[in-house]
Amino acid sequence: MNSIDKTVEFVKQKLEGAEAGHDWFHIERVWKLSKKIAATEICNREVVELSALLHDIADPKFHDGDETLALKISRAFLEHEEVDEDVIQQVLFVIKNISFKNRGDVPEDLPVELKIVQDADRIDAIGAIGIGRTFNFGGFKNNLMYHPDIEPKLNMPKEEYKKSNGTTINHFYEKLLLLKDLMKTNEGKKIAEERHDFMLTFLDRFFKEWNVE
Numbered sequence: 001m002n003s004i005d006k007t008v009e010f011v012k013q014k015l016e017g018a019e020a021g022h023d024w025f026h027i028e029r030v031w032k033l034s035k036k037i038a039a040t041e042i043c044n045r046e047v048v049e050l051s052a053l054l055h056d057i058a059d060p061k062f063h064d065g066d067e068t069l070a071l072k073i074s075r076a077f078l079e080h081e082e083v084d085e086d087v088i089q090q091v092l093f094v095i096k097n098i099s100f101k102n103r104g105d106v107p108e109d110l111p112v113e114l115k116i117v118q119d120a121d122r123i124d125a126i127g128a129i130g131i132g133r134t135f136n137f138g139g140f141k142n143n144l145m146y147h148p149d150i151e152p153k154l155n156m157p158k159e160e161y162k163k164s165n166g167t168t169i170n171h172f173y174e175k176l177l178l179l180k181d182l183m184k185t186n187e188g189k190k191i192a193e194e195r196h197d198f199m200l201t202f203l204d205r206f207f208k209e210w211n212v213e
Helices: 003-014 024-038 045-054 069-080 085-097 100-105 112-123 127-140 158-163 168-174 176-182 186-210
Strands: none
Touching: 003 024, 003 045, 003 069, 024 045, 024 112, 024 186, 045 069, 045 085, 045 112, 069 085, 085 112, 112 176, 112 186, 127 168, 127 186, 168 176, 168 186, 176 186
16 A cells, blocks of 8 residues: 555544544545646645645644644654655645645745645635535534624634634635635636636525525
8 A cells, every 4th residue: 555545544534523524525625636736737746645635634723723733643644654754844834834824924935736735725615515615614613604794804814814703604705705816726726717606606696595685
């Protein structure tokens, strides 16, 4: 069994019982999207696949905001599997810098492997899958679905964003509708465009039904 196959088994076991928007199936979709985008780029495929598989191994929002745990778990696993140190460091860089909330802290000159996995992760947050994940997580946190008097908070600082418990519909305006223009790869931009348009159609229909038009 090669390092990718072993990582698949490790992640499946580690994320058993995870919240449905951040479980193995999310990882699997991001992995597949990463491979699809990587096929159009010159990149280190091993770094791309390992990063995609491990990027949410310990999502901070489910671990009291700890942004170091995923790095520790990933390094320990990769070292145990005797993955080259250079590859490990590249994978950890992706995991550390992939998050939407950390976008203001990321270096400007990004490696293509990070661009690929980041685009894949963001693509899984939009479109029909993104809509499903957003409402699932909103229910998980017992957030309001929508409230006409609660406005979206745009450009929230990182710490405020991490603590935000706004409505599920507001999350579209605070994050999801912004993702299309943050894509870094040509393939990512192409996939995101269609999914973005689907979300706009959904929101238009949502408000018509909410207002009983």
